[in-house]
Amino acid sequence: MIEMQDVWKTYSNGTHALKGISVKIDRNEFVYLVGPSGAGKSTFMKLIYREEVPTKGQISVNGFNIGRLKQRKIPYVRRNIGVVFQDFRLLPKLNVYENVAFAMEVVEAPKKVIRKRVPEVLELVGLKNKATRDPSQLSGGEQQRVAIARAIVNNPSVIIADEPTGNLDPETSWGIMQLLDEINFRGTTIVMATHNKDIVNTMRKRVIAIEHGNIVRDEMRGEYGYEF
Numbered sequence: 243m244i245e246m247q248d249v250w251k252t253y254s255n256g257t258h259a260l261k262g263i264s265v266k267i268d269r270n271e272f273v274y275l276v277g278p279s280g281a282g283k284s285t286f287m288k289l290i291y292r293e294e295v296p297t298k299g300q301i302s303v304n305g306f307n308i309g310r311l312k313q314r315k316i317p318y319v320r321r322n323i324g325v326v327f328q329d330f331r332l333l334p335k336l337n338v339y340e341n342v343a344f345a346m347e348v349v350e351a352p353k354k355v356i357r358k359r360v361p362e363v364l365e366l367v368g369l370k371n372k373a374t375r376d377p378s379q380l381s382g383g384e385q386q387r388v389a390i391a392r393a394i395v396n397n398p399s400v401i402i403a404d405e406p407t408g409n410l411d412p413e414t415s416w417g418i419m420q421l422l423d424e425i426n427f428r429g430t431t432i433v434m435a436t437h438n439k440d441i442v443n444t445m446r447k448r449v450i451a452i453e454h455g456n457i458v459r460d461e462m463r464g465e466y467g468y469e470f
């Protein structure tokens with residue numbers, strides 16, 4: 243479902259962030275991306291959700307060659323990919339319900355569908371009774387649950403998560419991991435960059451390690467493999 247063939251990314255300042263990556267990620271896999279800071283993990287993910295385009299090589303997501311996508315087709319691809327960030331990135335002036343509903347309004351879902359779907363998703367992430375809170379009234383873990391609700395509300399086939407537990411304490415991080423595991427179990431592919439050694443070594447999944455823009459390791463049920 244996600245396939246990269248000899249993908250290179252060179253930023254305009256000359257930095258070679260990815261240097262000829264080839265990889266296949268199947269439907270319903272859960273993949274950890276590990277590696278030192280600056281290795282190319284975020285760039286790898288940005289190419290998947292089409293925040294960046296490759297300098298060379300091909301990337302297909304669900305059969306679309308997304309590097310060459312016509313401008314008007316980008317929303318269709320984006321709708322099929324949910325993104326979660328380390329710093330949550332909620333809209334501060336909207337409440338929990340509205341933050342999640344907004345993601346459906348953007349893709350012009352019918353009001354009736356939004357009213358049915360948003361409460362379902364808030365229930366799944368355990369925030370049904372906090373729908374009218376503002377993000378500032380929530381803990382970090384709760385804010386990340388809202389961000390995850392927003393990411394899955396349009397039923398994407400892929401979730402991209404860039405260090406989703408990076409700002410959370412260990413216990414809260416485990417709660418977020420259980421939620422992502424449940425979402426994966428229900429049929430969503432997950433690609434998650436992380437520096438959390440405990441999580442990777444305990445909740446064993448496929449591990450792809452990137453260093454200096456190259457894949458240096460790719461193992462099913464792999465280990466974190468670094469001391470930091």
Ligand code: ADP
Nearest residue numbers: 253255257259278279280281282283284285286
């Ligand atoms: P990671 O997520 O593993 O920390 P990144 O993909 O963010 O790595 O970065 C890979 C390399 O590309 C780094 O050297 C980084 O400084 C560089 N880089 C990332 N984004 C940009 C950008 N927009 N412009 C120039 N260089 C960038």
Ligand code: ADP
Nearest residue numbers: 337339340343353356357360361370372373374
């Ligand atoms: P509209 O007035 O645009 O049709 P809605 O009737 O769906 O919008 O909702 C109006 C506001 O009421 C929302 O922005 C939200 O803050 C709140 N709201 C709607 N449904 C719920 C719900 N199930 N739980 C919590 N708050 C809700």
